Amino acid sequence: MTIPDSPLPIAGAIAFIGGGNMARSLIGGLVARSRDATAIRVAEPVVALRDGLHRDFGVAGFDQAAAAAQGAAVWLLAVKPQVMRAVCTELATLAQAQRPVVISIAAGITVTQLERWLGGGLAVVRAMPNTPALLGVGITGLYANPRTDTAQRDQAAALLDAVGPTVWIDDEAQMDAVTAVSGSGPAYLFLLAEAMQAAGIAQGLPPQAARALVQQTLLGAATMLTQLDEPADVLRTRVTSPGGTTQAAVESFETGGFRALVDRAIAAATERGRQLSAAND
Numbered sequence: 001m002t003i004p005d006s007p008l009p010i011a012g013a014i015a016f017i018g019g020g021n022m023a024r025s026l027i028g029g030l031v032a033r034s035r036d037a038t039a040i041r042v043a044e045p046v047v048a049l050r051d052g053l054h055r056d057f058g059v060a061g062f063d064q065a066a067a068a069a070q071g072a073a074v075w076l077l078a079v080k081p082q083v084m085r086a087v088c089t090e091l092a093t094l095a096q097a098q099r100p101v102v103i104s105i106a107a108g109i110t111v112t113q114l115e116r117w118l119g120g121g122l123a124v125v126r127a128m129p130n131t132p133a134l135l136g137v138g139i140t141g142l143y144a145n146p147r148t149d150t151a152q153r154d155q156a157a158a159l160l161d162a163v164g165p166t167v168w169i170d171d172e173a174q175m176d177a178v179t180a181v182s183g184s185g186p187a188y189l190f191l192l193a194e195a196m197q198a199a200g201i202a203q204g205l206p207p208q209a210a211r212a213l214v215q216q217t218l219l220g221a222a223t224m225l226t227q228l229d230e231p232a233d234v235l236r237t238r239v240t241s242p243g244g245t246t247q248a249a250v251e252s253f254e255t256g257g258f259r260a261l262v263d264r265a266i267a268a269a270t271e272r273g274r275q276l277s278a279a280n281d
C-alpha cells in the first residue's frame with residue numbers, strides 16, 4: 001500500500017512512553033506517512049524492542065520514560081493499563097513543569113485517573129487506535145477531558161488522523177465499547193482467518209492455497225464494505241444464492257449462535273475495559 005507523504009502533524013517532539021505492539025504500529029504508520037522520524041522519541045525498557053524501533057523507523061530510543069518525555073510537546077502513553085499508574089506517577093513532576101498534551105491509548109484507564117496520577121490540571125486525551133495503523137488503515141476513537149482546548153483536541157486528532165480516520169466520542173463510558181469493537185477488532189478478524197484457513201485445509205485445500213484464498217476474500221469483503229455504499233446484510237444477501245452453498249454455511253453459523261456469540265464477546269471485552277480501570281486505580 002502507498003501512503004501519501006505529509007509532514008508530522010505536530011509542532012515539537014512526540015514522546016511515546018512504551019514501545020510495544022501498538023506503539024510500533026503507530027510509529028510505523030506515522031513515519032511511513034511523514035517520512036520524518038526526527039521528532040519521534042520512544043521510551044521502552046526492552047532493549048530488543050527499542051533497538052528494533054530505531055533500526056526499522058529511525059526513531060530515538062530511551063530506557064527511561066522521563067528522558068524521552070523531557071521537552072516533548074505531546075506524550076503518548078502506550079504502556080499496559082496495569083503499569084499506567086506507576087508510569088504516570090513517575091512522570092508527574094515533569095508533567096506539572098512542562099504541561100504537555102497527554103494522549104493515552106490504554107484500555108479502560110480514564111482521563112480522570114490519568115489527570116489525577118499526573119498531578120492534575122492537564123489536557124488529557126484518551127485514544128483507542130488499532131494495529132492496522134501500521135499501514136495507515138487504522139481507526140481511532142477519541143475522548144478529551146474538559147481541560148483540553150480546541151487547539152489541543154485538533155493536535156491529538158491530527159496525530160491519530162495520520163494513521164487512519166478518527167471518531168470523537170462524547171461520553172467517555174463508550175470508550176470501552178470502542179475498545180471492544182475496533183481496538184480489539186482486528187484480532188477477531190485474524191481469528192476468523194485462522195479458522196477459515198484451518199477449515200479449508202480440512203476440506204482438502206493445500207495450506208498455501210487456503211491462506212491465499214482467505215486473505216484475498218477478507219480484503220475483498222472489507223473493500224466492498226468500505227467502498228460501496230451498501231450495508232453488510234445487503235452485500236451478504238448478494239452472495240447467498242437460494243438453496244446454494246452460502247446459505248448452507250450461513251444457516252450453520254446462525255443455528256450455532258454466531259450472533260449471540262459475537263454479542264457476548266463484545267460485551268466481555270467492554271466489561272474487561274471497566275475492570276481494568278477499577279483494578280488499576
Ligand SMILES: NC(=O)C1=CN([C@@H]2O[C@H](COP(=O)(O)OP(=O)(O)OC[C@H]3O[C@@H](n4cnc5c(N)ncnc54)[C@H](OP(=O)(O)O)[C@@H]3O)[C@@H](O)[C@H]2O)C=CC1
Nearest residue numbers: 018019020021022043044065078079080081105106107129
Ligand atoms: N495491541 C493493540 O492492538 C492495542 C493496544 N492498546 C493499548 O496500548 C497499550 C500497550 O499495548 P501493547 O502495545 O499491546 O502492549 P506491549 O506490552 O506490547 O507494550 C507496552 C510496552 O511498554 C513497556 N513498558 C513498561 N513499563 C514502561 C515504562 N515505565 N516506560 C516505558 N515503557 C514501559 C513494556 O515493557 P515490559 O514488557 O518490559 O513491561 C512493553 O514493551 C495498552 O495499554 C493497550 O491497552 C490500544 C489499542 C490496541
Ligand SMILES: O=C(O)[C@@H]1CCC=N1
Nearest residue numbers: 106107179183184185
Ligand atoms: O487487548 C487489549 O487489552 C488491547 C486493547 C485493545 C487491543 N488490545
